[in-house]
Every structure is written in C-alpha cells, then in structure tokens.
Amino acid sequence: MSTRYVPTIEDLESQLTTLKAENENLKLEKEKLEWGLESIQEEVNIQAEDEGLWCIAQCASEDYIQRGLRKLHYVIEKQALLEQTSQPPNNN
Numbered sequence: 099m100s101t102r103y104v105p106t107i108e109d110l111e112s113q114l115t116t117l118k119a120e121n122e123n124l125k126l127e128k129e130k131l132e133w134g135l136e137s138i139q140e141e142v143n144i145q146a147e148d149e150g151l152w153c154i155a156q157c158a159s160e161d162y163i164q165r166g167l168r169k170l171h172y173v174i175e176k177q178a179l180l181e182q183t184s185q186p187p188n189n190n
Contacts, residue, residue: 135181142174 105113145151145167155161 135178138174139178142171146171 151164151167155164
C-alpha cells in the first residue's frame, strides 16, 4: 500500500506565495513588451507619414531598401491589427 502525499497548509501557502511572485514578474514583463510594441508602432506611424521614405526610388539600392521597409511596415501593421482583434474589450 502506497502513501499519498498530502501538502500541509504551510506548503500550500509557500506555493501560493511563489505563484504570486511569478505572476507579478510576468505582469512586469508583459508591460515591458507592450511598451516596446507601442514604441515600435509610434515609429511606424511616423515613418508612414514621411513622404521621403515612400517616394519613387531613383536607384536599385534605394528600391531594395524601400521594399524592405514596406515589408517591415506590413508585418508590424498586420501584427497590430491581430493584437487589436484578438484582445477582449477593456472594461476599466
């Protein structure tokens, strides 16, 4: 016959304290990531309005850079739209 481990109140309180600390750490990491994404989005918005970045390229290297920039903007904008549509409304 095997004995089953039954945690004590102290064990459960210790685990709860650990989980609360981990939760706080995750909240801080989430806030850092959200701030970073907001900063990236702000820069994308600024660049989107800079006509000098979106003009017709005069040479092959300029065209190459502009195509890369457009792809980057597309990915960032697509991700921002996905984030907006996947989050539940904030009822604060």
